[in-house]
Amino acid sequence: MKLTRFRLLLLVTFLTSTKVLASDATIISDTALYERPSIASPQTLFAKAGTPVTIVSRAGSWKEVNIADGSLAWVRSYKVRNGTIIITEKEKDSGGFFSGLASLSRKASGLFSSEKKGYSFQRTATIGVRGLSEEQIKKATPNLAELRKMESYRSSRKKTQAYAQKGKLKATQLAHLPRSEAEQ
Amino acid sequence: MKQLKALQILATLFFLSLTCGFYSPAALSFDWDKMQQKIEKYKAKKKELKAKKQQLDLATGKVSQKDEINIGRNVISGLLGAAPLVEDDRLQQYINEVGYWIALQSERPELPWTFGVINSPHVNAFASPGGFIVVTLGLYELLENESQLASILAHEISHVIEKHHLDAIQDTSKKEILGALAVKATSKKHREKMQRLVNSSVQIYARGLDKRFEYGADRRGVVLAARAGYDPYALLDVLMTLRSLGQEDTMAVFLNTHPPLKDRITVLEGLMDRHLHIEKIPHDNERLQTMNQSLGKKNTDG
Structure with missing residues (x-):
């Protein structure tokens, strides 16, 4: 009896509010999925924002994903983001653009150790009203002490190269891309 | 130094007169005051020419690297x-x-590149001439990995390389630049004039650059990031995150000063598809998350 009531509760929760999706990545915007990493290849599926996927491989600006039903397809890289998300049905249907992306990013950055309390702006609140709204930029007066402080953090070539090596960053030669029409 | 120069001239004249057989005591009666006057006149002329050159350079769009750093x-x-x-x-x-x-x-690796995270909830990043770049905390906290941070910094670095802000400042604040550069850098007058220049220059950051420059910085930035060993597609991830913020208050200045995010994504995506051929996309080094976790913890504990 107890078990049945528990099952019923579980079912009701599942149907009415949120879905907890367990996967290592999520589709963040409604998108077509392709057979190969090219928009010229046939479209195989259409995925809604919030669809859980597993990233299998990557080619340029494309990611190959495994969808829950086991099928493989290619999607534009930026339309998939690492992480699992709790997404409401309402959010899922809200125009196909995942509005919770910013909170997902904030969480992924690791800067927030809990949902409510982040890396706060309170620590310098004593200085007064600060910010970079249009009005505040226009009224800004030079802060030379802060400039000198900023310059004290400047890195040296040697230190930077050691840092890059530690992060396994390899410098490569690459020519600049041609101008797009937007720049003409 | 001046006296040494004068002595050198004197010695040359003396030997010249000897070799030419014109030696007479009169040749030695050198007019020191006249010489001094000539030197002063020469110095004034030099200063005048320097000012004129500066004016001309400014008119033709040339500012020395030293001045560029000073302005920045x-x-x-x-x-x-x-x-x-x-x-x-x-x-x-x-x-x-x-x-x-x-x-x-x-x-331009030789510039005094200086970076900082500034305490503002607004989502934005700014580049100043000479290699000074700041990212707001509001933007930084949206970044998921080092490649995404690199993509923002590479975009701003590209503005500096291409002197986008310097050109814009020159267009709008010609008078102020000339005023600030014409006086001695350590003088009180210089500080006053620089203040005037800063006041007129910061307006650019509220108004924004020519939108073509933003597309240009996206294009060059992804290549710089790739050269440094980062995932060049990370900029698309960041632009997508920003797009999801919609019309939030913290996005107001950013949205006013940049082309629409939807357009930037489309243009960059097309450009990279056609021209950027990178065989292997590097994995992220997870340094940003590791550091942020300890920063976040420290902050919450404190």
Whole structure:
């Protein structure tokens, strides 16, 4: 009896509010999925924002994903983001653009150790009203002490190269891309 | 130094007169005052020419690298006046290491590249001439990995390389630049004139650059990031995150000063598809998350 009531509760929760999706990545915007990493290849599926996927491989600006039903397809890289998300049905249907992306990013950055309390702006609140709204930029007066402080953090070539090596960053030669029409 | 020069001239004249057989005591009666006057006149002329050259350089769009750095330092100090640095040594050192590593792959590695995270909830990043770049905490906290941070810094570095802000400042603040550069850098007058220059220059950051320059910085930035060993597609991830913020208040200045995010994504995506051929996309080094976790913890504990 107890078990049945528990099952019923579980079912009701599942149907009415949120879905907890367990996967290592999520589709963040409604998108077509392709057979190969090219928009010229046939479209195989259409995925809604919030669809859980597993990233299998990557080619340029494309990611190959495994969808829950086991099928493989290619999607534009930026339309998939690492992480699992709790997404409401309402959010899922809200125009196909995942509005919770910013909170997902904030969480992924690791800067927030809990949902409510982040890396706060309170620590310098004593200085007064600060910010970079249009009005505040226009009224800004030079802060030379802060400039000198900023310059004290400047890195040296040697230190930077050691840092890059530690992060396994390899410098490569690459020519600049041609101008797009937007720049003409 | 001046006297040495005068003595040299005197000695030359003396030997010249000897060799030519014109030796007479009169040749030795040298008019020191006249010489001094001539030197002064020469110096005044030199100063005048320097000022004229500066005026001409400014008119034709040339500012020396030294002056560019000088202007940039002052302009960034204005932005720091609007929002100070986040009080965290490790975070500031971190952004300098990532930023300088990218700048070293650029066409102007010799600039005094300086980076900072500033304490503002607004989502934005700013570049000042000479290599001074700041990212707001509001933007930084949206970044998921080092490649995404690199993509923002590479975009801003590209503005500096291409002198986008310097050109814009020259267009709008010609008089102020000339005023500030014409007086001695250590004088009180210089500080006053620089203040005037900062006041007029920071307006550019509220108004924004020519939108074509933003597309240009996206295009060049992804290549700089790739040269430094980062995932060049990370910029698309960041633009997508920003797009999801919609019309939030913290996005107001950013949205006013940049082309629509939807257009930037489409243009960049097309450009990279056609022309960027990278065989292997590098994995992220997870440094940003590791550091942020300890920063977040420290902050919550404190």
